[in-house]
Amino acid sequence: MLTPMNHVIEGLDADTRRRLAPVATRFARGVRLLARGERPAAVHFPVTAVVSAVVPLADGGLREVAMIGCEGATGAESSLQESPSTMQLIVPVGGEAWSVDVRRWRETLAESAPLRERIDAFRNAFLAQVMQSAACNATHSAEERLARWLLTGLDRTPTAAVSVTHEFLADMLGVTRPRVTLLAQTFQAAGLIRYARGIVTVVDREGLAGVSCECYATVRRVYEALLPYKPDCADGTPAGPGRSEGSSAMASASVL
Numbered sequence: 001m002l003t004p005m006n007h008v009i010e011g012l013d014a015d016t017r018r019r020l021a022p023v024a025t026r027f028a029r030g031v032r033l034l035a036r037g038e039r040p041a042a043v044h045f046p047v048t049a050v051v052s053a054v055v056p057l058a059d060g061g062l063r064e065v066a067m068i069g070c071e072g073a074t075g076a077e078s079s080l081q082e083s084p085s086t087m088q089l090i091v092p093v094g095g096e097a098w099s100v101d102v103r104r105w106r107e108t109l110a111e112s113a114p115l116r117e118r119i120d121a122f123r124n125a126f127l128a129q130v131m132q133s134a135a136c137n138a139t140h141s142a143e144e145r146l147a148r149w150l151l152t153g154l155d156r157t158p159t160a161a162v163s164v165t166h167e168f169l170a171d172m173l174g175v176t177r178p179r180v181t182l183l184a185q186t187f188q189a190a191g192l193i194r195y196a197r198g199i200v201t202v203v204d205r206e207g208l209a210g211v212s213c214e215c216y217a218t219v220r221r222v223y224e225a226l227l228p229y230k231p232d233c234a235d236g237t238p239a240g241p242g243r244s245e246g247s248s249a250m251a252s253a254s255v256l
């Protein structure tokens with residue numbers, strides 16, 4: 001019996017859920033779910049995991065264009081056709097998810113109007129996030145973008161802690177690792193976060209929102225307007241596959 005969950009499939013009728021037949025999965029931090037040019041074999045619905053959609057560059061670097069958590073689905077933007085993915089999917093925050101074979105996904109999507117409505121809404125919100133990131137990456141400072149990243153990640157996990165390496169953040173923000181360390185120290189000194197060995201805990205969410213560029217609030221408003229459910233994971237602490245209670249699984253996540 002399917003246990004809630006992920007907001008895209010949460011609230012669907014029992015028949016649609018049965019047809020989706022999602023399988024419980026756990027993603028380790030750093031794993032690549034999909035390379036650019038590949039065709040997705042499955043659509044994933046994060047529960048406690050967070051997935052980043054990134055663009056690989058010729059120099060080996062990556063730049064993040066969007067994050068997906070319990071509010072969405074990975075691969076949904078490209079799973080309707082057989083065309084190769086235009087982006088890469090990696091896991092900055094390890095955790096649990098549900099996975100649906102792409103053929104079953106397409107068949108169920110064709111038959112279920114409620115599922116199409118949910119995924120259409122998510123796809124529109126996701127596109128808005130990608131567009132905002134294009135403007136953000138070209139305009140706003142590393143400090144502003146780090147604050148935005150932490151808040152966006154926090155919305156997509158059920159805890160106050162985001163377990164992520166400085167190396168990953170440096171890649172996503174397009175800055176050096178020492179620069180990320182310096183920014184994290186500044187945030188900690190200001191009482192905005194606590195961090196130790198890769199686990200960042202947001203202490204002052206409002207303060208962090210004050211440091212972030214406008215992009216966090218802009219995208220958050222779009223998600224709230226477009227999605228038929230609350231876009232963050234903070235309320236209700238959804239129970240995922242293999243989880244027993246609360247947020248201990250994420251809060252105690254091991255680090256590199």
Ligand SMILES: [Zn+2]
Pocket residue numbers: 135136137140144145148213214215216
């Ligand atoms: Zn921005």
